[in-house]
Amino acid sequence: MKGFKFCLLGVIALALLSSSCKKPKSATTGWKLNDPKWGGFQRYNYKGQETGPNLILIPGGTFTMGSQEQDVLYDNNNAERRVTVPSFYMDEAEVSNYQYLEYLYWLSRVFGGDNPAVYNAALPDSLAWRSKLAYNEPYVNNYLRHPSYQDYPVVGVTWVQASRFCDWRTDRVNEMILIREGILKPDPDQQNEGNFNTEAYLQGQYEGAIREKGQLKDLDPHGAGTRRVRIEDGIFLPDYRLPTEAEWEYAASAFNGNANKGEENINTRKVYPWNGLTVRAEGPEKKRGEIMANFKRGRGDNAGIASKLNDNGFITTPVKSNYPNDFGLYNMAGNVSEWVMDVYRPLSGEDMNDFRAFRGNVYKTKQLDPDGYVMEKDSLGRIKYRDVTPEENANRHNYKKADNIGYQDEESYQQDEQKYDYGTATLINNKARVYKGGSWNDRAYWLTPGTRRFLEETQDLSTLGFRCAMERLGGAKGNNQSKKKGNGY
16 A cells, blocks of 8 residues: 555656646647747747846836927927837946946957957047146046046047947847856957857857757757857847937936826926926935035035035046935936937927837938848958948838938928028038937036037047947836846856
8 A cells, every 4th residue: 555655656757747847838820839840830939138238227108308498598409299219228327437448348359369459449538637727637647548537438539439339239249148048158368250149140140159958949940959149049148239219218217216106197397307496406215405416516616615516526436436326327417418319400399209209210221132141241350331221111001212311391391491401500410410418528507317418429528428229129017037148058
C-alpha cells in the first residue's frame, strides 16, 4: 500500500509537470505555439519594457500647453491649447560632461585611427564660453574636461550633435543588453563600420563578437537551430532621442503632484516646475526661502553674496543640484536650457495635433538593392535611408511626401512666395530648432515651462545643453522590474 501511494504521487507529479510544460495554442487557429512540429510560431514570454539607464518613467496625461506668464516679448508664439502626452521615459538630469566624454572616448577609440572627422564633428564648442567683454578663458580651457566639472551639464553642443549622442547611446545600451543576456561578448576592439549598431544587427549586417552558444533557439523547422534576437523578442529598448517640445513642457510642469486625490482633476496651475508663485522654496519639507533653481536673479547678480550664495552657481552647477520636481527630474528650470526635437514655428494652437504634438517629420525608408534586400551599411556601420517619394505613397491618405515640416504653414502660401525669408525678414527656417527652459544666465521669466526660444540646429551656446527621452511601449505604467535579466532570456 505504501508503495502504491508513492507510485500514485509520482504519477500526479508527472501529470502536473507535463501539464505545466504544455505548449500554448493559438486562439486563432488552435495550432500549437512554440513547437517546431507545428511550424514553430512563437508566443513570447514578454515581461514588459525595462527602464533604461538613467531614465525615469513619466506617466502621460493631458495638460494645457503654452505660455503661463505675461507675453513680455509680445511675440505671441505660444498660445495655450490642450494636448495629450502619452507615457514616456526621460533622463532624470541633463547629460553631463562626464557622460559626453564617454561618448567622445568611444568615437576616438572606434573611428580615431581611420576617420578622425567623426570624432572632431562631435566635439562641443568650447569657444562658446568666450565673450568680447568678459574673461572666460578658464571655462574655454577647462569646463569640458577638467574633473572639477565632470558632473556639470555639457554645453556648446548643437542640436545635430545632441541627436547623434542619442543614436550612439541607443546602440551602446542595446549592445550591453545583449552582453548581459549572453548573446554577445564584450568587444573593445570594434573599429569603423564593424561597431555594433542595433539596426545593422537586426538586418543581419553585424558580424562582431557573437557568442555561438548564446543565440536564441530557432523553432522554425527549416531554420538553422539557433537565431539572432528579433524585435519580436522584446529584448531591445526603443531609441534614445531628444524629447518633443510637448513632452519636455509636460515633464517640466509635473502636474501629477497637483492632482486631487482620487479625482480626475487638477485645479491649480504652476508658474514654475515647483508649487508657489515665487522662485523660493515654500513649506516645511524644504528650507523655506531657499532659491529653487540656478538662474540670474538680476543684473550683475549671478549667485548672491559671499556669505550667502543663493544658488551656488556662478555658471552651471552639477546636474543633480537643487530639488527635483514632482516627476523626480532635476533642473527642469535653470542651470542650462535644453534642446528638444521640434522645428520652431510661432504656435497658434491650430497648427498642431492635440495628441503627440510635434513639428519636424521627414519620413524616410531603408534603401534597398535591386533584389529588394536592405543595402549594405555605410562606413560608420549604420543602415542607409532615403526620403520617401510621393509616387510610392500615391494611395496613402495620411501623407504623400517626405518633408512635412511646413505642413499647414508654408504650404498655405503660393510656392513662389517665401513666408520665411531667412536672413532678410526672419531668422526662422526649417533648420531652426526649439530649446526650452531657463539657464544660469537667464532671468526668472525663462524658468516657466511654457516659454520657448529657437536656434539654428548647427549652432550652440554656453547656456544650452540637453537630456534624452525614450518611448514607453505598451501599457502606460511601468513594470517595477528588479531582476537583472529583465526579459527572461
